[in-house]
Amino acid sequence: MNKALIAIDKSHSFRVYLAISTKMVEEARTLHQTSPLATAALGRVLTGAGLMGLQLKNDQDKLTIQFKGDGPAGEILVTANGRGSVKGYISNPEVELPLKADGKLDVGGAVGIGTLTVIKDLGLKEPYVGKIDLVSGEVGEDLTAYFFLSEQQSSSVALGVRINTDYTTLAAGGMIIQMLPDARPESVEALEQLLAEMAPISSLIDETVKQSAGKTEEAIIDMLLERIFRPLPDEFAVERLEYREIHWDCDCSVERLEQVVISIGTKDLSEIIEEDEKAELICQFCGTKYQFDKEHLKSLLEESMQREGTSDVE
Numbered sequence: 095m096n097k098a099l100i101a102i103d104k105s106h107s108f109r110v111y112l113a114i115s116t117k118m119v120e121e122a123r124t125l126h127q128t129s130p131l132a133t134a135a136l137g138r139v140l141t142g143a144g145l146m147g148l149q150l151k152n153d154q155d156k157l158t159i160q161f162k163g164d165g166p167a168g169e170i171l172v173t174a175n176g177r178g179s180v181k182g183y184i185s186n187p188e189v190e191l192p193l194k195a196d197g198k199l200d201v202g203g204a205v206g207i208g209t210l211t212v213i214k215d216l217g218l219k220e221p222y223v224g225k226i227d228l229v230s231g232e233v234g235e236d237l238t239a240y241f242f243l244s245e246q247q248s249s250s251v252a253l254g255v256r257i258n259t260d261y262t263t264l265a266a267g268g269m270i271i272q273m274l275p276d277a278r279p280e281s282v283e284a285l286e287q288l289l290a291e292m293a294p295i296s297s298l299i300d301e302t303v304k305q306s307a308g309k310t311e312e313a314i315i316d317m318l319l320e321r322i323f324r325p326l327p328d329e330f331a332v333e334r335l336e337y338r339e340i341h342w343d344c345d346c347s348v349e350r351l352e353q354v355v356i357s358i359g360t361k362d363l364s365e366i367i368e369e370d371e372k373a374e375l376i377c378q379f380c381g382t383k384y385q386f387d388k389e390h391l392k393s394l395l396e397e398s399m400q401r402e403g404t405s406d407v408e
């Protein structure tokens with residue numbers, strides 16, 4: 095399932111963004127043929143980006159999250175928008191490492207040491223860019239640090255992906271708890287204790303889904319919210335504000351890939367037309383192949399020449 099919700103506590107101390115993203119992560123796994131470790135790493139970033147997308151004010155606002163570490167996973171790049179559309183890729187979808195001592199997939203080891211960059215395109219003249227050093231490469235901790243260092247925002251990010259023995263996605267999801275400006279001081283303490291004692295979010299999702307036969311997706315995510323925040327004192331009881339959705343969606347198209355071909359430049363494009371007489375472009379996000387025959391390339395070359403012509407005048 096793919097379901098999200100936004101909630102707020104009674105005292106208006108914090109806001110909650112919660113998502114079950116099992117279907118989205120499984121779609122990414124199928125498209126990219128990821129190993130269990132790559133599914134976990136990419137799945138966490140996809141879910142984190144999807145949750146951050148829910149924080150965007152407008153549907154057309156976009157954000158890009160890039161994990162660039164020195165580990166064997168290579169780069170992980172994900173984009174999300176305010177409508178809940180998410181897409182992404184991992185450079186090495188076959189990455190494998192031994193399990194950690196606690197039996198978990200070693201996402202931090204796969205990502206390695208490096209940087210996390212977040213680019214937010216909010217329709218302004220310049221996009222907002224925030225960049226931090228990775229804390230652990232475990233994704234949730236890195237995003238928590240990003241909010242604090244780059245946005246001066248006290249938030250806590252928990253992300254998790256559980257894999258079936260047949261390598262399909264068993265459960266995936268995540269949560270951002272965002273402290274609000276007028277947060278009551280006791281709420282911070284109560285939340286810290288809650289998070290310290292909380293089971294991994296993927297386990298909570300797995301258990302909730304298993305107990306929810308016949309229930310709607312809305313009812314299931316309500317159950318999950320209730321389960322997570324049940325230990326809090328009454329004054330910080332959470333109330334749902336709205337249901338949302340995050341889902342896999344690649345918006346690539348012939349038109350978009352035409353722009354890529356044009357950007358190659360007239361010189362290289364002429365060479366491709368002469369030597370290969372065709373070109374094939376593959377969308378990095380979803381693997382869709384786009385074929386360009388000679389005629390099509392020639393028309394794009396013309397467009398490219400016109401553009402270079404105008405830029406000469408400028």
Ligand SMILES: [Zn+2]
Nearest residue numbers: 344346377380
């Ligand atoms: Zn695509």
